[in-house]
Amino acid sequence: MQREKLEEDALKKFLMIGTLVVAASVVAEIAVAAEFYVVRDASTKKCTVVDTKPTTTTTTIVDNGTFKTKTEAETGMKTMKVCTTN
Numbered sequence: 001m002q003r004e005k006l007e008e009d010a011l012k013k014f015l016m017i018g019t020l021v022v023a024a025s026v027v028a029e030i031a032v033a034a035e036f037y038v039v040r041d042a043s044t045k046k047c048t049v050v051d052t053k054p055t056t057t058t059t060t061i062v063d064n065g066t067f068k069t070k071t072e073a074e075t076g077m078k079t080m081k082v083c084t085t086n
Helices: 002-033 070-079
Strands: 036-041 047-050 059-067
Touching: 036 070, 047 070, 059 070
Parallel strands: none
Antiparallel strands: 036 047, 036 059
8 A cells, every 4th residue: 555655656746747847848949939030141231030040051140139029129130230231
């Protein structure tokens, strides 16, 4: 009887930890998805706001061009020298 109780408690702890891990990964995924980037195209030299982190070498993130909202990114882009000189 005692052994069954210990096994049951261990299983409950395991399930709670698993649930917390899944919940934490969902929250982290949502936080990552809610980012906007000011990027500069290497060939056109123009800056734009995108909602996915660039993975190619043709566009690069400008300065500290990571923002929580699109509006913040658009406002920030207006103050970035490399985006306003051309």
